[in-house]
Amino acid sequence: MNALNIQDLNVNIEGKPILKNFSLTVPKGEVHALMGPNGTGKSTLAKALAGHEAYEITGGKALLDGADLVGLEPDEIARAGLFMAFQYPSEIPGVSIANFIRAAIQARLPEGENLQATAYYKELYDKMDALAIDRKFTSRAVNEGFSGGEKKRCEILQMMMLKPAYAILDETDSGLDIDALKIVSQGVNAMRGPDMGTLIITHYQRLLNYIQPDKVHVMWDGRIVRSGGKELALELEEKGYDWVKEELAAATA
Amino acid sequence: MHQDTSSAPTTTQVDILSGDTFQKHQASMPSNAWMQAQQAAAWNTFKSLPMPKRTEERWRFAQTVGLSLEGYTLQDKPADAEAILAQSAHLEDYAGRLIFADGHLLAKDAISEELAAQGVLWLSLEEALHSKPELLERYLFSLSTQLGSDKFEALGRAYARAGSILYVPKDVQVKSPFVAYHWASQEGASIFPQTLIIAETTSQVSLVDFYLSASGAPALACGSSHVHAGPGAKVFRKSIQNWSRKTHSFQSDTHTTERDAELYSLAVHLGGEYARFENDVEITGAGSHAKLYSLTVADDKQMFDQRSLQRHQAPNATSDLLYKNALCDTAKTIFSGMICVGKQAQQTDAYQTNRNLLLNPSAEAISLPGLEIEANDVKCSHGSTSGQIDESELFYMLARGIPKPVAQKLLTFGFFEEVIAKVDDPALADNLRLMVEEKFATREH
Numbered sequence: 001m002n003a004l005n006i007q008d009l010n011v012n013i014e015g016k017p018i019l020k021n022f023s024l025t026v027p028k029g030e031v032h033a034l035m036g037p038n039g040t041g042k043s044t045l046a047k048a049l050a051g052h053e054a055y056e057i058t059g060g061k062a063l064l065d066g067a068d069l070v071g072l073e074p075d076e077i078a079r080a081g082l083f084m085a086f087q088y089p090s091e092i093p094g095v096s097i098a099n100f101i102r103a104a105i106q107a108r109l110p111e112g113e114n115l116q117a118t119a120y121y122k123e124l125y126d127k128m129d130a131l132a133i134d135r136k137f138t139s140r141a142v143n144e145g146f147s148g149g150e151k152k153r154c155e156i157l158q159m160m161m162l163k164p165a166y167a168i169l170d171e172t173d174s175g176l177d178i179d180a181l182k183i184v185s186q187g188v189n190a191m192r193g194p195d196m197g198t199l200i201i202t203h204y205q206r207l208l209n210y211i212q213p214d215k216v217h218v219m220w221d222g223r224i225v226r227s228g229g230k231e232l233a234l235e236l237e238e239k240g241y242d243w244v245k246e247e248l249a250a251a252t253a
Numbered sequence: 254m255h256q257d258t259s260s261a262p263t264t265t266q267v268d269i270l271s272g273d274t275f276q277k278h279q280a281s282m283p284s285n286a287w288m289q290a291q292q293a294a295a296w297n298t299f300k301s302l303p304m305p306k307r308t309e310e311r312w313r314f315a316q317t318v319g320l321s322l323e324g325y326t327l328q329d330k331p332a333d334a335e336a337i338l339a340q341s342a343h344l345e346d347y348a349g350r351l352i353f354a355d356g357h358l359l360a361k362d363a364i365s366e367e368l369a370a371q372g373v374l375w376l377s378l379e380e381a382l383h384s385k386p387e388l389l390e391r392y393l394f395s396l397s398t399q400l401g402s403d404k405f406e407a408l409g410r411a412y413a414r415a416g417s418i419l420y421v422p423k424d425v426q427v428k429s430p431f432v433a434y435h436w437a438s439q440e441g442a443s444i445f446p447q448t449l450i451i452a453e454t455t456s457q458v459s460l461v462d463f464y465l466s467a468s469g470a471p472a473l474a475c476g477s478s479h480v481h482a483g484p485g486a487k488v489f490r491k492s493i494q495n496w497s498r499k500t501h502s503f504q505s506d507t508h509t510t511e512r513d514a515e516l517y518s519l520a521v522h523l524g525g526e527y528a529r530f531e532n533d534v535e536i537t538g539a540g541s542h543a544k545l546y547s548l549t550v551a552d553d554k555q556m557f558d559q560r561s562l563q564r565h566q567a568p569n570a571t572s573d574l575l576y577k578n579a580l581c582d583t584a585k586t587i588f589s590g591m592i593c594v595g596k597q598a599q600q601t602d603a604y605q606t607n608r609n610l611l612l613n614p615s616a617e618a619i620s621l622p623g624l625e626i627e628a629n630d631v632k633c634s635h636g637s638t639s640g641q642i643d644e645s646e647l648f649y650m651l652a653r654g655i656p657k658p659v660a661q662k663l664l665t666f667g668f669f670e671e672v673i674a675k676v677d678d679p680a681l682a683d684n685l686r687l688m689v690e691e692k693f694a695t696r697e698h
Contacts, residue, residue, distance in 0.1 A: 050652050078654035090649035094667025103663060104653040141667070158653065 002028040002065050004082070004166045004197050009060035011041075011048040018044045020222035021060070026197040028065075028165065031188075033200045033208055033233060036219035037241040042201045043087060046170040050084045051077045064166060079108055081165035085155040085172050092142040097154065098124065100142045101161050108162070127160045130190065132183050149180035156187040166197045173207035185210030205237035218244050254350075256338075256360045269325050269412065269443050269473075278327060278412055283382040287390050295394075295410035302404040311401030314587050314619045315558050320501065320527060325443040325473040327412070328355040333438065337467050341434040343493075343684050344461065348429040349375035353415035354436040354467065356444050371425045378416030378447055388420060392481055393449055396507040400531040400560040405503035409445040409475035416447030419460055423483075426457040430491075430678060434463045437472035437500060448478035452486035452514075459489035461681060464504075466497035466524065474502040482514035484538060489517040489677060495688060496524035498553065505531045510570070512538035519675060521685060522549040522557050523692050529558040536598070539567040547576040548672040548685075550692050551584035551616070561590040563605065565598035565628075574605045577672050579665055580616035589621040592635065594628050601631040609639040610668045612661070662693065 004026045011019035018041045026032045036042055048055035049062055051074035062069040069077050078084075092100065101124065106115050125135055131153045143151050152172050159167055169188070173181055188198065188211050200211060208216075208230065216232040217224045218241075225248055226232065236244070267274040275296050279289060304320065305312045331337065331354050338360055341352045350362035364375045374385060381389055394410055397403065417433040435446035452458050466472060474496065482488045496502055502525050510516045522528055534543045549557050563572040578586040588607040609618035622635035642664050650660035669689055676682040 052648060073657075074648060074651035075654050075656050075660075078652055084652055086649070086652075090643075090645045092646050092649065092664070092667060094670030095663050099663070100650070100653070103650075103655045103659055107654045107656055107659065141670070162653070 003063075004199070005061075005063040006049075007061045007063070009045075009048070009062060010058045011044055012056045012058055013044065013054065018222055019048065022223050024199075024217060024224055026166065026199050028197045029194040030214040031192060031198045031200065031211060032215045032217060033202060033213040034217050034219055035202055035205075035233060035236060038203065040219045041222045042219055043170055046084055046086075046168050046201060049077070049082065049168065050074055075107070083159050083162055083164035083167040085152075085159055085167065085169040087171040087174065089143050089151050089155055091144045091146075093144055095142050096139050097142050098138040101158055104158070104162055124161065127157055131157055131160075131187050133157060148175035149177060152176055152180065152184055153187075156184050160187060160191060164196065166199070167191075168199045168201065170201045171203065172200070173202055173204060181207065182210060205233045208233045220244055220248060254360050254362050267327050269327060269408070270322060274327060275411060278414075282414065283379055285382045285386055287386060288382055291394055292411050292413070295407045299404055299407035299411055302407065304404065305401060309401065311560065313589065313621065315529070316527065316556055316585075322408070322473065324441055326441050328439045328442045330357040330359070331355050331438040331467065333467065334359050337436050337438065340467070341436075341463070343463060344430065344432055344678075344680055346429050346680065347432045348427050350432045350434075351377055351417050352434045352436070353444075353446070355438050355442045356412070356415045358415065368427060372422040373425060373427065374418065374420035375431060376418045378413060378418060381418040385418070385420070388418070388451065389449075392451055392479065393447070396479055396509065396533070396535065398505045398507055398531040398533040398562065400505070400533060400562055402503050402505050402529060402531050405475045406477055406505045409447070409477055409503070409505075412443070412445045413447045415444065416449065417460070417462075419450045419458065421452045421456040421458045423453040424455050430681070431458070431460040432463070433460070434465065435474070435476070436465050436467050437474060437496065438467040438470070440470040441472070442470070443473040444476075446474065446476035448476075448490070450480045450488060450490060451483075452481065452488045453483045455485040456483065457487040459491070459677070462490070462492040464492065464494040464496060464502070466495070466500060469497045469499065471499035472497060474500060474504070476502070476504045478504070478506045480508040480516065480518070482508065482510045482516045482541070484512045485514060486511070487515040489519070491519045491521075491676065491681065493521045493685065493688070494524060494528065496528065498524065498526055498555070500525045500528075502528045504529065506533065508534045508543065510534065510536050510538055510541035510543055512540060512567075514538055514541040516541070516543040517546075517675070518544070519546040519672065520548075521688070522547065523688060525555065525557075527556045527558065530560070532559070532561045533564070534562070534572060535564045535566065536570045536572060537566050538570070540569045541567070542570065543572040544675070545572070545574040546672045546675050548669050549576075549578040549586060550689055551578060551586050552581035552692070553584060554582070555584045557586045559586065559588050561605075563590075563592045563603055565592070565594040565601045565603060568597065568599045568601070570598065571602040572604070575672065576607045577610070577668060578608070578618060579610040579612060579668060580618055581612045583613070583615045585617045585619070587619045587621070588637070589623075590635065591623040591625065592633055594626045594631050594633060596627045599628050599630045601628060601633065603631070603633045605635040607637040608668075609637070610665065611639060611641050612665065665693070666690070
């Protein structure tokens with residue numbers, strides 16, 4: 001099946017269970033939103049899938065077009081086709097954006113094949129223009145001294161350059177003003193299509209005004225408790241997360 | 254380029270510690286009474302001083318046991334001069350160039366007629382002894398670092414022959430850098446490179462010293478440099494050291510900044526078995542600025558011993574030191590820095606930062622920052638950090654699919670960029686990047 005298919009994933013941080021039999025399927029070609037209050041494990045899902053060693057996967061599978069990502073190194077996961085737009089991207093002093101993205105693309109080329117610099121820069125500049133990123137940024141160190149909005153746009157730039165099969169956007173909307181939000185959304189919408197599946201993790205409904213999700217999932221206490229169409233996001237916005245909590249309490253009572 | 258074809262001196266394979274060798278050296282120097290007296294005095298100082306011990310404050314943590322001056326000799330001109338000249342090509346654009354090997358002048362590219370007409374002087378030390386002795390008497394050997402290498406500095410002065418003398422008159426701005434190469438070539442060679450830069454009022458000039466080995470042979474280098482930045486002058490001196498892994502080197506640099514002068518000093522250290530680098534800035538003029546940068550890649554069992562002194566003796570001046578070291582294997586670096594602010598140096602801004610990147614847990618970086626402040630209205634700070642590659646930065650790179658060894662390499666080079674970015678000459682900056690990359694590429698893992 002062409003999908004990002006997460007099955008009964010269990011993840012601990014420092015021995016404490018955070019994800020509890022988490023299951024979710026994002027078919028290729030669709031955009032799903034994962035919503036929920038803080039502390040329910042949304043970012044844990046992102047970091048664990050990216051292969052961060054602090055997140056211990058104690059059970060379950062994460063199948064990317066059928067191949068399990070669990071146990072792979074972070075760089076292997078990325079090259080397998082999963083892209084993570086981080087909530088708080090690291091600053092990397094002394095490494096320029098151009099060299100950083102170049103190294104990432106080079107790592108995806110077959111052994112012995114070298115990236116064509118001219119074509120690379122043309123594509124890079126085109127995408128930077130589309131994201132309203134100043135071309136001077138190519139020689140700036142990755143994320144160093146960037147504003148919150150610049151960091152998020154830089155994440156989307158990387159996604160557009162790396163063209164992953166699946167992308168997880170972890171709270172990409174947090175800390176963005178409305179203009180930056182529109183630009184980021186345009187970038188995501190531009191990539192939308194049959195070749196990519198996208199999972200947007202967000203706390204707020206606002207981003208979904210600009211990116212229409214095919215499905216919305218609500219997360220609570222380490223698993224998905226409700227799934228629906230894009231109207232679910234509006235309902236959440238209106239009723240708040242306590243509504244989910246109350247429904248859940250009623251159901252389990 | 255003018256190649257020097259004068260007859261080689263008669264100092265063949267002679268031990269530098271012997272009085273006979275020194276006498277022969279003196280006899281072969283240009284007859285200048287001042288210089289003869291200076292060198293004789295330096296020889297006596299050298300002979301009278303003991304070798305340093307690590308119990309001395311200025312040699313704390315240094316591995317002084319293996320430091321011996323036995324077995325080094327003065328050499329004739331190397332036979333492979335052509336090959337050395339061909340390798341002296343790191344920069345294409347320069348205002349003047351001097352190339353020395355094993356203490357002998359191999360070649361000189363003189364300055365343009367235009368610069369000469371403006372009064373710029375670009376001379377080898379031997380030339381200057383003939384034509385500008387008064388300049389040397391005023392500035393050469395005028396300062397010592399006060400950082401502990403008195404004995405080695407004295408040895409370097411006693412045997413000084415290879416050296417560059419650069420004089421830039423008032424208001425003259427020279428765009429292209431001056432370049433000097435000091436090569437160590439033959440087995441057991443000892444070399445004593447000297448650099449003297451005198452930049453008069455509101456002049457601008459830069460100079461690059463390359464300290465290199467033409468072979469893997471053991472060698473000894475005792476060198477000194479002195480920069481005199483006159484009022485409002487702007488001077489940038491860079492030194493790039495890539496000695497053979499069997500070289501012991503002692504480099505003592507001094508600087509004086511007069512009123513409103515801007516001084517930049519950047520030192521790159523790659524080679525040597527033991528390399529000591531003393532860097533002393535004496536801020537004598539109000540409102541002057543000094544920036545001191547250093548970049549070191551240490552691997553195998555290399556030891557880099559770095560001592561610095563920022564002496565503020567005038568008000569409203571700033572000094573800023575940034576030394577970055579990357580350490581692999583069981584290499585060791587010592588940074589010992591001191592900022593001294595005198596009573597009269599009010600409104601001083603002085604900073605000192607030492608950052609060490611430990612790429613192997615067995616490597617050792619020692620950091621000894623210090624402040625001595627007598628004035629009461631100053632901003633001074635020092636900071637040092639030693640650590641491994643930042644895990645979150647590494648994870649971020651891995652998460653983009655960059656394999657771990659590539660990510661580590663990029664992060665390590667990124668660590669140096671902060672210093673390399675200060676190089677105002679793009680060609681030299683690229684050369685430095687290549688030299689650093691080469692050192693990593695040829696490392697035995």
